[in-house]
Amino acid sequence: MSEEHYNVKYCIEPKPIVSFTDSFDDEIEDFGFNLLCAPLIPEGVIAKSDMLLSCGQWAEDIIGVISPECIEDSKKFQAEMGWATYLGITYIMFAPFLTEDKKVSKIEEIKEIKEDEKEKKTETEEEKEIKKKKQSESIHDKNTNYIRMINSTLKSTTSTDFIIPFYLSDKNSWNKWNEIRLMTESYSSFYPALILDSSKVHTECIESWMGENVKALIIPSDLFAEQKTRNRNSKQSAFQLPKQIVQLIKHFMIKDIDIILRQSEGHKVRRDLHKQFYYLRKIEKSLPKLSNWEIANRDFEDCLQDPLQPLKDNLESSSYAVFEDDTIKYELYEKAVYKALLDFAKLRKKEDPKINLKENPIVVMLVGSGRGGIVRRCIIASHKSKVPIRLYAIEKNPSAVITLRNNKWEYDHEVIVVDTDMRVWNPPEKCDIMVSELLGSFGDNELSPECLDGAQKILKKGGISIPSEYNSFMCPISTPRLFNELFEKKNNLKGLETSYVVNFGKYKYLSNIQKVFTFTHPLPKESIKKDNSHNDRFKSFNFVLKNDSLIHGFAGFFDAILYKDVKLSTNPIDHTPQMASWFPIYFPIQKPVFVKAGDNFKASMWRCTSNDLKRVFYEWTVTSPVILPIHNVNGRSSSIDL
Numbered sequence: 001m002s003e004e005h006y007n008v009k010y011c012i013e014p015k016p017i018v019s020f021t022d023s024f025d026d027e028i029e030d031f032g033f034n035l036l037c038a039p040l041i042p043e044g045v046i047a048k049s050d051m052l053l054s055c056g057q058w059a060e061d062i063i064g065v066i067s068p069e070c071i072e073d074s075k076k077f078q079a080e081m082g083w084a085t086y087l088g089i090t091y092i093m094f095a096p097f098l099t100e101d102k103k104v105s106k107i108e109e110i111k112e113i114k115e116d117e118k119e120k121k122t123e124t125e126e127e128k129e130i131k132k133k134k135q136s137e138s139i140h141d142k143n144t145n146y147i148r149m150i151n152s153t154l155k156s157t158t159s160t161d162f163i164i165p166f167y168l169s170d171k172n173s174w175n176k177w178n179e180i181r182l183m184t185e186s187y188s189s190f191y192p193a194l195i196l197d198s199s200k201v202h203t204e205c206i207e208s209w210m211g212e213n214v215k216a217l218i219i220p221s222d223l224f225a226e227q228k229t230r231n232r233n234s235k236q237s238a239f240q241l242p243k244q245i246v247q248l249i250k251h252f253m254i255k256d257i258d259i260i261l262r263q264s265e266g267h268k269v270r271r272d273l274h275k276q277f278y279y280l281r282k283i284e285k286s287l288p289k290l291s292n293w294e295i296a297n298r299d300f301e302d303c304l305q306d307p308l309q310p311l312k313d314n315l316e317s318s319s320y321a322v323f324e325d326d327t328i329k330y331e332l333y334e335k336a337v338y339k340a341l342l343d344f345a346k347l348r349k350k351e352d353p354k355i356n357l358k359e360n361p362i363v364v365m366l367v368g369s370g371r372g373g374i375v376r377r378c379i380i381a382s383h384k385s386k387v388p389i390r391l392y393a394i395e396k397n398p399s400a401v402i403t404l405r406n407n408k409w410e411y412d413h414e415v416i417v418v419d420t421d422m423r424v425w426n427p428p429e430k431c432d433i434m435v436s437e438l439l440g441s442f443g444d445n446e447l448s449p450e451c452l453d454g455a456q457k458i459l460k461k462g463g464i465s466i467p468s469e470y471n472s473f474m475c476p477i478s479t480p481r482l483f484n485e486l487f488e489k490k491n492n493l494k495g496l497e498t499s500y501v502v503n504f505g506k507y508k509y510l511s512n513i514q515k516v517f518t519f520t521h522p523l524p525k526e527s528i529k530k531d532n533s534h535n536d537r538f539k540s541f542n543f544v545l546k547n548d549s550l551i552h553g554f555a556g557f558f559d560a561i562l563y564k565d566v567k568l569s570t571n572p573i574d575h576t577p578q579m580a581s582w583f584p585i586y587f588p589i590q591k592p593v594f595v596k597a598g599d600n601f602k603a604s605m606w607r608c609t610s611n612d613l614k615r616v617f618y619e620w621t622v623t624s625p626v627i628l629p630i631h632n633v634n635g636r637s638s639s640i641d642l
């Protein structure tokens with residue numbers, strides 16, 4: 001069942017709580033909610049005795065809710081926080097920030113409406129305007145003080161997750177959250193939650209929230225529309241949510257968040273909440289089933305991995321085994337070799353109609369053959385096309401060479417295994433087709449250009465390289481979760497000037513994806529420079545952003561033309577379906593950059609080959625709307641060794 005692959009937790013927030021321990025028994029023990037939201041009132045009236053729950057239950061099953069009055073009452077705030085710490089609560093939800101149209105309590109709201117109505121009759125337009133401005137400034141000041149209080153708490157606690165709720169009806173909700181995290185220097189124990197307080201969703205506002213590490217959706221029970229069902233005892237859901245809201249819930253359920261079902265004031269019947277819970281579970285069950293590939297990849301979500309360096313390092317057998325699991329890549333290589341063989345055979349026959357291809361087979365050299373994944377595919381392509389080949393497998397990893405030699409007996413074809421670095425090899429003959437797979441998540445970042453430049457002397461005149469071309473792509477990305485990790489755990493320059501291979505989990509691509517660098521093979525002999533400077537590249541970008549955004553760096557992808565129309569791609573625009581060999585690459589920036597909707601975000605990227613000929617590295621920077629220092633100058637923090 002699809003739900004087994006998602007990790008949605010359900011929480012109930014009964015209001016008011018009459019007896020805390022009874023609620024706990026009913027909702028968690030009997031009904032199956034995962035969590036219970038409870039006010040952090042120390043007096044013990046509601047809880048009877050806090051010792052009725054174990055320390056483990058306080059830590060794992062309860063979200064402690066700070067009361068709204070705390071926004072303006074630091075003593076109360078300290079008391080509630082102190083109580084939460086004493087109980088060992090690990091999830092604490094703050095009260096939502098004040099907004100112009102949402103007051104702390106209903107009574108306050110009614111009082112203000114009455115006063116406003118009295119005054120409105122006598123006020124001039126100008127006076128009204130001044131009053132509105134003053135009110136807004138006062139709200140802003142109160143919120144700023146509240147942020148200060150929260151910030152001081154964050155600094156003194158380490159193992160607690162803090163949740164700040166925002167009203168989705170507030171168009172500026174994301175900007176408010178952004179302001180808070182910038183003021184508090186963005187702590188990773190600090191999460192936003194969204195209150196779905198209106199069935200109307202502002203598209204731009206929701207777009208901005210999509211990349212955030214949202215901890216919970218808070219669904220007030222009065223958002224559900226009640227359907228009249230004939231059978232009173234029916235377990236069928238009697239409640240429904242608007243389509244747009246269901247879509248939104250689905251989006252976040254896929255990202256494994258908590259759903260908090262909040263009993264609205266005046267919505268008395270607890271049994272209705274259970275029906276609503278049942279309805280939400282139904283939505284979860286309707287989520288698309290994950291493929292085995294997606295299930296496996298979920299374990300790697302938002303893990304920062306160092307890119308492989310197969311030229312400098314010798315890969316382990318288990319790494320090859322992972323590559324070989326991705327049958328899609330190998331099928332594409334087989335198809336490319338098959339098509340190239342047919343074309344070569346045709347050409348040969350055209351040049352010499354009497355040619356016997358068995359005596360003069362097409363020479364295929366697989367450079368960087370690993371444990372032989374593509375070797376097998378070249379043999380299959382030869383069988384399928386009925387074009388005879390002489391096949392060489394060149395590999396510099398001595399252990400992989402042993403496997404290749406052992407495997408030779410399994411192939412129904414001779415394979416000439418050569419233990420060497422392709423750049424220095426002097427072949428006994430030249431080849432028609434040079435096949436390689438030296439591609440990294442950013443295309444050229446495992447030094448395919450340098451290796452193939454060195455190897456291309458093994459190609460006959462008119463010979464081809466598979467791949468013939470590869471391009472890198474990138475776009476700005478919002479990925480607060482990863483940035484926080486880099487900022488806090490690796491809080492040093494090196495960590496923020498290094499690229500990482502990542503299966504992005506909580507993220508948003510913020511603009512159109514643009515091409516970065518292109519490499520083609522083989523190159524005309526004269527364009528290959530001894531100092532490798534022909535492989536230097538530079539590109540500047542102008543990205544236009546659709547929504548207000550906080551940028552945490554760049555996401556990088558690549559595509560490769562293997563042969564003619566046989567192509568593989570990790571670019572989200574035309575990603576090869578189900579191909580799992582490459583996750584995207586992430587280039588972080590030292591400081592997040594805020595960009596307003598419609599503004600230009602300008603950046604530059606360099607691929608640098610060093611004078612000592614031993615390294616290749618990337619440098620990158622942002623030039624608008626702010627200027628950031630050039631990252632990774634002279635490859636000081638990260639480089640790829642030749």
Ligand SMILES: C[S@@+](CC[C@H](N)C(=O)[O-])C[C@H]1O[C@@H](n2cnc3c(N)ncnc32)[C@H](O)[C@@H]1O
Pocket residue numbers: 310311314315320323324367368369370371372373374394395396397400420421422423436437438439451
């Ligand atoms: C990404 S792996 C691909 C392996 C294999 N083709 C596959 O798809 O399973 C790249 C392989 O190229 C080898 N390699 C990298 N640079 C090389 C070089 N200069 N000469 C020979 N082999 C090289 C590495 O040792 C590694 O086995």
